[in-house]
Amino acid sequence: MDKVEIERRVGRARQLHEQGCNCCQSVVLAYADLLPVDEQAAAQMASAFGRGISGLKETCGCVTGMALVCGLLDQTMMVKGLGNRFREENGDLNCFSLLQKQGREHSCNDLVACAARLLGETL
Numbered sequence: 001m002d003k004v005e006i007e008r009r010v011g012r013a014r015q016l017h018e019q020g021c022n023c024c025q026s027v028v029l030a031y032a033d034l035l036p037v038d039e040q041a042a043a044q045m046a047s048a049f050g051r052g053i054s055g056l057k058e059t060c061g062c063v064t065g066m067a068l069v070c071g072l073l074d075q076t077m078m079v080k081g082l083g084n085r086f087r088e089e090n091g092d093l094n095c096f097s098l099l100q101k102q103g104r105e106h107s108c109n110d111l112v113a114c115a116a117r118l119l120g121e122t123l
Helices: 003-018 023-030 039-053 061-072 076-090 095-100 108-122
Strands: none
Touching: 003 023, 003 108, 023 039, 023 061, 023 108, 039 061, 039 095, 061 076, 061 108, 076 108, 095 108
């Protein structure tokens, strides 16, 4: 995927998040046109994974969003590498830990953009 296309998807992910989609939905829906399910089904699948799996603050919804996209595209072998890159760039995969860094290092919207970018660079 070229840089222009990646940036378009990053912008879409940010916009979706700003409009009220959770982190996971924002990442997944930025790639909805590539998925073998319609956008509504993709949004529903991703709905329970925001805020670290339904508010449990476990694995970041951005990371789960990347995993969902990879799974739907039969590219599960990419998930570990994406997770590792996300951790390298943001310091953790855990929602609670990432929320503790809010404002000092990044926002959830920045994490959404990071995940969308990593996906585009990998797919």
